Amino acid sequence: MTKRIVILGTGITSVTAIKAIREIDLDSEIYLMGQEKIYPYNRVKLSKGLFNNLEENSILLQKKEWYEQNKVKIFINTKVVNINTDSFELILCDGSKVKYDKLLIATGSSNSIPPIDGIGKDGVYTLRSLKDALNIKNSLNESAQVIIIGGGIQGLEMAWIVHQHGKKATIIELQSRLMPYQLDNKASEILKDIIQGYGIEILTNTGVVKITGDTKVASILIDKEVKLKCDMVIYSTGIKANKELISNTKVETARGIVVNNKMETNIKNIYAAGDIAQFDNKVIGLWNIAIAQGKVAGYNIAGKETVYEKITPVTTLNAFGTSLFSMGCVDESESTKVLIDEDDNLKIYRKIFIKNNKVIGAIFIGDMKRSPLLKLAIEKGIRIGDVNLSVDELLDKLKNNK
Ligand SMILES: Cc1cc2nc3c(=O)[nH]c(=O)nc-3n(C[C@H](O)[C@H](O)[C@H](O)COP(=O)(O)OP(=O)(O)OC[C@H]3O[C@@H](n4cnc5c(N)ncnc54)[C@H](O)[C@@H]3O)c2cc1C
Numbered sequence: 001m002t003k004r005i006v007i008l009g010t011g012i013t014s015v016t017a018i019k020a021i022r023e024i025d026l027d028s029e030i031y032l033m034g035q036e037k038i039y040p041y042n043r044v045k046l047s048k049g050l051f052n053n054l055e056e057n058s059i060l061l062q063k064k065e066w067y068e069q070n071k072v073k074i075f076i077n078t079k080v081v082n083i084n085t086d087s088f089e090l091i092l093c094d095g096s097k098v099k100y101d102k103l104l105i106a107t108g109s110s111n112s113i114p115p116i117d118g119i120g121k122d123g124v125y126t127l128r129s130l131k132d133a134l135n136i137k138n139s140l141n142e143s144a145q146v147i148i149i150g151g152g153i154q155g156l157e158m159a160w161i162v163h164q165h166g167k168k169a170t171i172i173e174l175q176s177r178l179m180p181y182q183l184d185n186k187a188s189e190i191l192k193d194i195i196q197g198y199g200i201e202i203l204t205n206t207g208v209v210k211i212t213g214d215t216k217v218a219s220i221l222i223d224k225e226v227k228l229k230c231d232m233v234i235y236s237t238g239i240k241a242n243k244e245l246i247s248n249t250k251v252e253t254a255r256g257i258v259v260n261n262k263m264e265t266n267i268k269n270i271y272a273a274g275d276i277a278q279f280d281n282k283v284i285g286l287w288n289i290a291i292a293q294g295k296v297a298g299y300n301i302a303g304k305e306t307v308y309e310k311i312t313p314v315t316t317l318n319a320f321g322t323s324l325f326s327m328g329c330v331d332e333s334e335s336t337k338v339l340i341d342e343d344d345n346l347k348i349y350r351k352i353f354i355k356n357n358k359v360i361g362a363i364f365i366g367d368m369k370r371s372p373l374l375k376l377a378i379e380k381g382i383r384i385g386d387v388n389l390s391v392d393e394l395l396d397k398l399k400n401n402k
Contacts, residue, residue, distance in 0.1 A: 004099060026071075050165070109242055251272075256275075350367060384398075
């Protein structure tokens with residue numbers, strides 16, 4: 001009997017899983033269901049550039065015909081609200097039911113909503129979907145002063161977009177530095193200098209107490225006394241896994257849906273991958289990890305036993321006339337040796353973290369070329385030998401070792 005594989009969520013994880021399934025299994029029915037009104041698209045593109053290229057054709061992951069060619073029945077604008085794991089059924093928002101033999105949950109994540117009084121006012125936005133991007137784009141045209149809450153990677157990308165639209169941007173970060181999880185103090189300071197050079201204001205160690213205005217945002221309060229005027233707020237304060245639909249099932253969850261290295265959940269025939277999945281105690285939320293996990297899930301669903309090899313998380317920023325990456329473990333207390341090369345005038349900073357003769361992490365500002373080499377060194381666990389080297393000597397050594 002032909003099996004029915006149902007894939008929930010129309011993101012990159014699902015499309016990658018479908019490709020993997022169809023490499024092996026050309027017969028099973030595949031149903032792909034997602035709540036957005038558009039076919040699967042490249043979410044990463046939403047924050048790169050100036051919102052110029054948001055037409056469907058330039059962001060779709062696959063042409064619409066691809067789904068038919070791969071015998072995928074796609075249901076967009078379809079929210080799944082519940083799963084009955086005993087009767088192998090999904091319950092859709094209109095109350096109808098859909099049976100599955102195997103299920104992949106790839107419902108991704110949403111932006112966390114910070115608990116700030118007034119966060120629901122008109123003029124307050126966040127960027128996760130194409131709809132959000134279009135709303136922000138429209139509102140930006142009518143705004144002059146924009147407050148960005150959150151100095152992480154996405155907040156900074158938003159500030160760059162706002163600045164490029166000729167609007168005044170202010171970044172507010174609760175912690176003491178920008179990109180606090182990916183950069184050290186020095187790298188954050190360099191980045192702050194670069195960003196401020198564009199006339200963008202940055203307030204660190206600052207929390208937003210309240211968003212004020214009648215129905216539409218007019219200002220924010222950063223303490224009881226200090227008010228900053230603005231006509232638009234964009235928040236970017238982390239993500240949370242979209243796991244509500246399994247809340248009354250026995251599928252094990254913590255921050256995300258807990259999976260093993262085959263992307264299997266604790267319930268037979270139910271898999272999870274991508275931003276929703278918690279593997280090895282971590283929910284990462286990065287594109288290349290979603291691809292790798294989607295592929296493993298797809299193969300296992302189709303019967304080809306495959307295990308997920310951990311991928312080094314890499315965060316990249318290309319904005320403000322500079323570029324930077326941060327990868328792996330960037331905690332000095334975890335390292336036995338740290339190599340640093342810096343040039344304050346040129347705004348170049350390169351730091352490599354080593355533990356027991358192996359590279360475990362790196363922060364580079366102004367030199368992107370080395371990212372693949374360092375990523376490979378971390379993932380392969382290449383032994384360096386003598387670590388009393390300069391950054392360039394180490395990079396040469398790694399190059400020769402490839
Ligand atoms: C603006 C932006 C920029 C980014 N830039 C980068 C970057 O530069 N580099 C990087 O590595 N990562 C980046 N990311 C993160 C990256 O996009 C995600 O890691 C990736 O999209 C995760 O893919 P996914 O398929 O697991 O989930 P998602 O892309 O989140 O897709 C899940 C889909 O499931 C749908 N869904 C959720 N619940 C239900 C339900 N109950 N019923 C039906 N459908 C449902 C969602 O609406 C969504 O369409 C960025 C993210 C954003 C938002």
